[in-house]
Amino acid sequence: MRDVSHLPPALRGLRLPLLGAPMFIVSGPELVIAQCKAGIVGSFPALNAREGKGEPAQLDKWLTRITEELDRHNQANPDHPAAPFAVNQIVHRSNGRLERDLEICARHKVPIWITSxxxxxxVNEAAHGCGGIVLHDVINNTFARKAIEKGADGLIAVAAGAGGHAGKQSPFALVEEIRDWFDGPLILSGAIATGRALLAARVAGADLGYTGSPFIATDEANAPARYKEMIVTGSAEDIVTSSLFTGVSGNYLRESIKAAGLDPDNLSTGQAATMNFGSGSSKAWTDIWGAGQGIGVVKAISRAADLIARIEEEYRAAARKIASEFIR
Known part of the structure; x- marks a missing residue:
């Protein structure tokens, strides 16, 4: 049996040691609910929940819907309860909604908070005050230490190959450096699109994997049809790394950059000072679509539950194969 005694209760009892990563625009209640019902942690960015001026907070509505639907599922399926869900908070100074969104999440007692x-x-104190745990995104060991010093409960190591704001370091190097001093919850992000990759993450020292891009090509994802098509037809060679669009280095689909009239091989450099997550900021690059290098294994659009079942089958098959090599 897998030893999960060092993990907080919210990360135990999952069908798979896997979190569905929060994705800009793509992750919403439909995808989160499907992921949780299928046994893995589902998540969404708080900033995805947007309302018109003068309208009630959409985040409040989303959390009510997610909580109530998962509660109904658990009552109907006591032997197979849903996994908990997570909300991603962008804590950058330009996020003018942060204080309001923290209050809403605390009121709904969100079990897992992902900070970026x-x-x-x-922010960590707000999460702890309602019984939640905090997992913080990091791209190197220096940021990892700072996050734990400020009260985060666990770390999401965002390595090379991840979608969106990705790090540059090898997952093996990043995990080893963090594990040298940290024995708490560690999640690994970076092209984890198959059960084999998930098993590799576990063997490398991570407790769980972090998967985003394959879920873009699911029925429940809030993604345009063309976005999903690019995931299905794309490969690692179709991923372009650039800081132009947000001011921070990230991974994006080459075809979406071309569609915006830009040359993906000759992009200018963005500056961190231009990063803006304010509600009034103009999202000039909403049609530049993020994705990670693991998309080459995605061959069709499917239900989220079927994708999770495929990853589980691969994960267990890979584990059996490796285990057989050590049986004498």
Whole structure:
């Protein structure tokens, strides 16, 4: 049996040691609910929940819907309860909604908080105050130490090959450096699109994997049809790394860059000072679509539950194969 005693209760009892990564625009209630019902942690960015001026907070509505639907599922399936869900908070100073969104998440007692683009002690305190845990995105060991010092409960190591704001370091190097001093919850992100990759993440020292891009090509994803098509037909060679679009290095689909009238091989460099997550900012690059290098294994659009079942089958088959090599 797998030893999960060092993990907080929210990360135990999952069907697979896997979190569905929160994705800009793509992740919403439909995808989160499907992921949780299928036994893995589902998540979405708080900023995806947008309302018109003067309208009630969409985030409040989303959390009510997710909580109520998962509660109904658990009552009907006591032997197979849903996994918990997570909300991603962008803690960058330009996010003018942060304080409001923290209050809403605390009121709904969100069980898992994923924080990105800055580690802030007051955000961790808000999560802990409602019984939640905090997992913080990091791209190197220095940021990992800072996050734990400021009260994060666990780390998401975002390595090379991940979609969106990805790091540059090898997953093996990044995990080893963090595990040298940290024995708490560690999740690995970076082209984890198959059960074999998930098993490799576990063997490397991570407790769980972090998968985003394959879920773009699911029925429940809030992604345009062309976006999903690019995931199905693309490969690692179709991923372009650039800081132009947000000011921070990230991975994007080559064809979406071309469709915007840009040359993906000759992009200018963005500056971190231009990063803006304010509600009033103009999202000039909403049609530049993020993705990770693991998309080459995605061959068709499917239900989220079927994708999770495929990953589980591959994960267990790979584990059996490796285990057989050590049986004498």
């Amino acid at each position: 683009l800055g580690a802030r002690a007051e």
